[in-house]
Amino acid sequence: MALIVQKYGGTSVGTTERIRKVADNIAKFTKQGHQLIVAVSAQSGTTDNLIKLAGEVNDNPSGREMDMLLSTGEQITIALLAMALDKIGVPAISLTGPQMGILTDNAHTKARILSIDHSRIKKELNAGKVIIVAGFQGISEENEITTLGRGGSDTTAVAIAASIKADLCEIYTDVDGVYTADPRIVKNPSKLNVITYDEMLELASLGAKVLHPRSVEVAKIHNVPLSVRSSFETEKEGTFVVNKEGLEKNLVVTGVASDKNTAKIGIFDVPDTPGIAAKIFERLGQANVNVDMIIQSATRNKKVNDISFTVPKNDLYHAVDVIDSLQEEMGFGEVVCADDVAKISIVGAGMVSSPGVAAKMFTTLSNEGINIEMISTSEIKVSCVIKNYGDNVNKAVCSLHDAFDLDKIGK
Amino acid sequence: MALIVQKYGGTSVGTTERIRKVADNIAKFTKQGHQLIVAVSAQSGTTDNLIKLAGEVNDNPSGREMDMLLSTGEQITIALLAMALDKIGVPAISLTGPQMGILTDNAHTKARILSIDHSRIKKELNAGKVIIVAGFQGISEENEITTLGRGGSDTTAVAIAASIKADLCEIYTDVDGVYTADPRIVKNPSKLNVITYDEMLELASLGAKVLHPRSVEVAKIHNVPLSVRSSFETEKEGTFVVNKEGLEKNLVVTGVASDKNTAKIGIFDVPDTPGIAAKIFERLGQANVNVDMIIQSATRNKKVNDISFTVPKNDLYHAVDVIDSLQEEMGFGEVVCADDVAKISIVGAGMVSSPGVAAKMFTTLSNEGINIEMISTSEIKVSCVIKNYGDNVNKAVCSLHDAFDLDKIGK
Numbered sequence: 123m124a125l126i127v128q129k130y131g132g133t134s135v136g137t138t139e140r141i142r143k144v145a146d147n148i149a150k151f152t153k154q155g156h157q158l159i160v161a162v163s164a165q166s167g168t169t170d171n172l173i174k175l176a177g178e179v180n181d182n183p184s185g186r187e188m189d190m191l192l193s194t195g196e197q198i199t200i201a202l203l204a205m206a207l208d209k210i211g212v213p214a215i216s217l218t219g220p221q222m223g224i225l226t227d228n229a230h231t232k233a234r235i236l237s238i239d240h241s242r243i244k245k246e247l248n249a250g251k252v253i254i255v256a257g258f259q260g261i262s263e264e265n266e267i268t269t270l271g272r273g274g275s276d277t278t279a280v281a282i283a284a285s286i287k288a289d290l291c292e293i294y295t296d297v298d299g300v301y302t303a304d305p306r307i308v309k310n311p312s313k314l315n316v317i318t319y320d321e322m323l324e325l326a327s328l329g330a331k332v333l334h335p336r337s338v339e340v341a342k343i344h345n346v347p348l349s350v351r352s353s354f355e356t357e358k359e360g361t362f363v364v365n366k367e368g369l370e371k372n373l374v375v376t377g378v379a380s381d382k383n384t385a386k387i388g389i390f391d392v393p394d395t396p397g398i399a400a401k402i403f404e405r406l407g408q409a410n411v412n413v414d415m416i417i418q419s420a421t422r423n424k425k426v427n428d429i430s431f432t433v434p435k436n437d438l439y440h441a442v443d444v445i446d447s448l449q450e451e452m453g454f455g456e457v458v459c460a461d462d463v464a465k466i467s468i469v470g471a472g473m474v475s476s477p478g479v480a481a482k483m484f485t486t487l488s489n490e491g492i493n494i495e496m497i498s499t500s501e502i503k504v505s506c507v508i509k510n511y512g513d514n515v516n517k518a519v520c521s522l523h524d525a526f527d528l529d530k531i532g533k
Numbered sequence: 534m535a536l537i538v539q540k541y542g543g544t545s546v547g548t549t550e551r552i553r554k555v556a557d558n559i560a561k562f563t564k565q566g567h568q569l570i571v572a573v574s575a576q577s578g579t580t581d582n583l584i585k586l587a588g589e590v591n592d593n594p595s596g597r598e599m600d601m602l603l604s605t606g607e608q609i610t611i612a613l614l615a616m617a618l619d620k621i622g623v624p625a626i627s628l629t630g631p632q633m634g635i636l637t638d639n640a641h642t643k644a645r646i647l648s649i650d651h652s653r654i655k656k657e658l659n660a661g662k663v664i665i666v667a668g669f670q671g672i673s674e675e676n677e678i679t680t681l682g683r684g685g686s687d688t689t690a691v692a693i694a695a696s697i698k699a700d701l702c703e704i705y706t707d708v709d710g711v712y713t714a715d716p717r718i719v720k721n722p723s724k725l726n727v728i729t730y731d732e733m734l735e736l737a738s739l740g741a742k743v744l745h746p747r748s749v750e751v752a753k754i755h756n757v758p759l760s761v762r763s764s765f766e767t768e769k770e771g772t773f774v775v776n777k778e779g780l781e782k783n784l785v786v787t788g789v790a791s792d793k794n795t796a797k798i799g800i801f802d803v804p805d806t807p808g809i810a811a812k813i814f815e816r817l818g819q820a821n822v823n824v825d826m827i828i829q830s831a832t833r834n835k836k837v838n839d840i841s842f843t844v845p846k847n848d849l850y851h852a853v854d855v856i857d858s859l860q861e862e863m864g865f866g867e868v869v870c871a872d873d874v875a876k877i878s879i880v881g882a883g884m885v886s887s888p889g890v891a892a893k894m895f896t897t898l899s900n901e902g903i904n905i906e907m908i909s910t911s912e913i914k915v916s917c918v919i920k921n922y923g924d925n926v927n928k929a930v931c932s933l934h935d936a937f938d939l940d941k942i943g944k
Contacts, residue, residue: 138586138589138590139589141590142590145590172609175549175609175613176612176613176616178549178550179549179552179553179556179613179614179616179617179620180616180617180619180620181620183616183619184616184619186626187612187615187616187619187627188612190608190611190612190615190627190629191608191609191612191613191616193608194605194608194609197601197602197604197605197608198583198586198602198605200601201587201598201599201601201602202586202587202590202602203590204598204601205587205590205591205594205595205598205602206590206591208591208594208595208598209590209591209592215597216598216601218601218678220631221676221677265632266632267629
């Protein structure tokens with residue numbers, strides 16, 4: 123008997139017919155004697171519809187009221203799924219984030235989980251019930267409903283799995299695993315049977331959209347056995363996300379990812395004073411702006427530097443406001459921004475021991491006539507910011523997928 | 534400066550445009566310096582849609598999961614209304630029933646309010662905010678979401694008004710007050726400027742559908758100044774619901790009501806033992822069946838009685854199950870039931886001092902060829918159960934409205 127946490131995304135519970143199918147899949151596990159906690163998202167379309175309604179009454183609603191509004195989406199799904207399980211004789215109980223005791227900070231619309239209370243979980247599991255919990259939401263110490271931001275249901279599932287030391291955390295989605303590239307862009311991507319947390323983290327952050335990056339982060343920290351699989355073809359094995367140690371050999375390049383939800387900000391002539399960069403990014407952090415790539419380059423004038431960085435597109439104007447407010451105090455020059463950019467990345471845990479990977483990437487892009495605007499590297503990835511126009515992005519992904527023979531993985 | 538509780542029903546907040554109109558009406562009051570607590574219903578159609586979804590996964594869902602599901606409807610409305618107020622510069626905060634501290638018993642889908650905590654209310658009013666509270670819902674001592682049943686938002690508003698001793702409780706709805714009869718049935722009904730709690734209670738219970746009967750009950754017990762008015766024509770004065778003492782003279786008959794949501798159960802040959810009727814209705818009460826009219830008639834055989842009573846239509850089969858389970862123990866005879874009946878009532882606080890009112894009602898119905906199956910009277914009303922077929926019910930209402938000259942009230 124294992125303790126399993128499962129998560130079903132919006133398309134997996136998109137209709138009542140789909141919800142009944144999910145109930146059948148859960149029943150398969152309970153019949154084998156497993157204990158289950160199931161986190162679910164809002165039905166696909168629900169959240170967008172609620173956001174539309176909000177826009178009709180207020181073009182800039184407060185985060186608190188957005189959380190109040192959006193948290194209803196998951197609450198509908200948990201009730202329906204618990205009813206569907208009851209109908210097929212599987213005892214189940216739905217719990218909202220607050221009822222589940224998912225305590226978060228009070229950063230509305232992008233809250234972070236602080237702790238999970240085990241008392242209700244234990245009570246319901248001991249009563250032989252499947253727990254259906256609303257993903258994406260929690261409660262702050264001030265008794266306010268909070269949400270974790272888009273994709274937060276993954277984080278809910280992994281955080282619960284980590285907290286109760288579950289034997290397995292299964293993320294059910296509309297694809298049957300993690301691929302070497304987005305199948306909508308590349309013709310012959312390979313499905314990966316296994317991938318490391320680090321690789322998955324980079325791919326998730328880079329817009330592969332299979333798992334929310336925060337969920338992978340939590341899984342890595344707490345070593346949660348994670349599996350990504352299809353809710354539509356439940357008989358298929360998915361992709362296991364494991365420790366580096368769990369892999370016999372690491373692939374040099376595991377995948378290519380693109381991310382169009384990125385924007386670039388440049389600050390020119392920043393005085394070369396110790397701590398000035400720290401201050402800029404501290405302020406951005408305080409304003410809850412997620413800064414991604416940061417590049418500082420020396421100029422000819424040794425007394426000043428240029429600093430460039432990327433942020434998610436919807437944080438762009440907020441970030442520029444923050445920077446503008448610092449201009450007088452810090453005495454830097456012009457601030458420029460652009461949102462017609464995209465980030466292309468290659469990821470692979472074996473990269474660190476294979477020289478020449480970055481060079482091969484730059485050459486490949488150059489051969490396609492694609493200009494590189496920013497470069498950032500880590501031990502397991504190389505990212506380039508390029509212009510997002512025409513079919514630039516798809517061309518970059520396909521040519522890199524070819525160059526690194528990713529279509530041949532596992533074949 | 535007054536402390537006012539307002540309630541807006543489902544059609545009053547049915548669209549985002551309507552929600553903005555409601556926000557404008559609230560702003561009118563805050564500009565005059567009043568403090569406001571506003572209870573709202575789910576947008577019209579939302580609850581029915583959720584019930585439909587539930588039916589698609591389970592034809593007999595548990596009350597607990599229904600409450601989990603249905604409580605989302607009001608939560609959507611409170612968030613949208615708080616956003617709309619914020620947009621026009623009126624500080625507001627939405628609170629769910631649980632956040633508002635509305636403690637109920639645990640009778641899911643028809644819970645009763647036990648107490649209302651004032652700490653959050655005081656905090657938000659002191660902060661100068663309009664409180665927008667989700668009607669219809671509360672929380673049990675076991676931290677479960679409960680709902681008060683259809684029309685429960687009225688009860689929420691009146692219970693809050695009673696609890697905080699508000700100066701006024703305004704119920705905004707899609708009609709501009711209480712009429713002498715349903716305008717969809719009678720051609721020339723009169724609008725009442727004022728009506729007593731008792732009359733309103735009878736009319737509400739009898740299916741006039743302007744106010745939920747429980748809300749009137751609470752208003753009466755706590756002497757809450759209550760007003761029913763239109764959210765579509767906010768400039769119109771509505772109907773005030775007051776104490777008997779508040780009226781100079783009572784009308785003999787104030788209104789005629791019909792209720793098709795009624796069913797009849799007859800138990801034959803009930804042994805004439807002391808306490809047997811008490812036991813039957815105690816068991817029905819324990820099973821949460823709302824029994825309305827009760828009639829016990831002696832038969833020729835002095836050792837047994839026949840007992841008839843009415844219940845809401847959707848409680849019929851549940852009630853019959855309860856009765857059947859008592860048959861062996863109590864040794865009564867046949868149990869019969871019928872749901873093709875309707876209840877017609879005339880209501881008026883002056884009735885008690887005007888003899889012949891009941892007789893006039895019976896004669897009027899008889900002249901229309903309508904047979905009376907059951908009769909029940911109180912100090913301020915006479916109710917008759919008749920067959921519900923053809924245009925029987927409408928004919929009964931119109932003829933009584935004419936007979937008592939209700940079209941001439943206030944004219």
